[in-house]
Amino acid sequence: MPGTRGRRADARRNATAILDAAVECLSRDPDASVADIAQAAGVGRVTLYGHFASREELLDAVFARAMREADAALDSLDLEGDPRQAMVLLIRSSWRIVDRSRALLVAAERGLPHGRIRELHQRPLHRIERLIERGREQGEFRTDMPVAWLSAAFYGVLHTTADEITAGRLDEADAPGALTGILLAAFTPPGQPVPTAD
Amino acid sequence: MPGTRGRRADARRNATAILDAAVECLSRDPDASVADIAQAAGVGRVTLYGHFASREELLDAVFARAMREADAALDSLDLEGDPRQAMVLLIRSSWRIVDRSRALLVAAERGLPHGRIRELHQRPLHRIERLIERGREQGEFRTDMPVAWLSAAFYGVLHTTADEITAGRLDEADAPGALTGILLAAFTPPGQPVPTAD
């Protein structure tokens, strides 16, 4: 029943209501039960199972949708200019998204095979990889370590920062500046001066 | 019964056997049951409950011991020289420890309140904070962002890197060089050149 094709209007409405409720519940408690989610969606548990065959399938759908939305938001960015400028742009948009859906990621990590999570991260990861490669060709980013790892580190810092904000140890307002500062420095080739904030 | 004081030799032996088995089981499966752990320790489940009142208490003991050992290992380092050199030293020792006990952290995150995990991280965190502060005073590290967040980012990158190694996407041999390169760059004050590897 997952296809949006030719289904009744209320069914489609319920399906998205369930996804929305799942986001809310799982963000509050990564171990939220199917019953919790169904109730929050204003729907019977049986109905939920009519839409998603298992808890795992629901989790997958929730997380996949979140990643799809995130990727779509990033897609509207123009990252073709100066690589450093582009990275600032990417950070400014990304950190908020990561921050908002951080709790969801925790839920996904508990209930989804880690390979699947990796798979769903593929597109955003690929985006930063391309940017890094372009920056390297122009001599603006360092070339002495693997691109894949640099990308991982990029998102690692983003996630860590989101955690710090959630924990109340970092002010939201300081996040973008701190992130761009540290990440631009991290990517600067050895010998070149660390860029100053402007 | 957790006190090591005046207990019978076999009791103490069993207690550590349980902790050792727990490390092994939880590293393999973060959701390993108490029964699994008892069996791996060659001990009845009842005996385990004689030593640790609940699964959570066991988890706490396991994780606390791991952190205590990690901190002790770091304690033997001389971090009083040049801050940059000291950081290289700290990274070289830390990344392996983080890499080895990464799986354990996952288990802890599922079964322990996150405040407790934070608490048990306090000492290593404090160590890097002190180092950063000292490097700042000497003008070698950047002063334009909060120390607490810089420390968090430091460990964030370490953890991310450990994940990449576990996933087989980064060669162990490349880790120390990559880590020191990126972290030294990240901490370099704006305007100063990024240090070259030597």
Add this chain to the structure above:
DNA sequence: GGTAACTCAAACAGCACTGTTCGACTAATG
């Protein structure tokens, strides 16, 4: 060698959850 500390298997109670089945009911659709 006696005693107290410790261990053990088996069995039990309890819980919380997942996923299914039923039959009755309700509302979108054409």
Add this chain to the structure above:
DNA sequence: CATTAGTCGAACAGTGCTGTTTGAGTTACC
């Protein structure tokens, strides 16, 4: 307005844990 897709609550079966009890058996220790 009839048909069919969808919904609902209640109840059930099944699972896999956690934590406890019991009573008999070992083993360290003085």
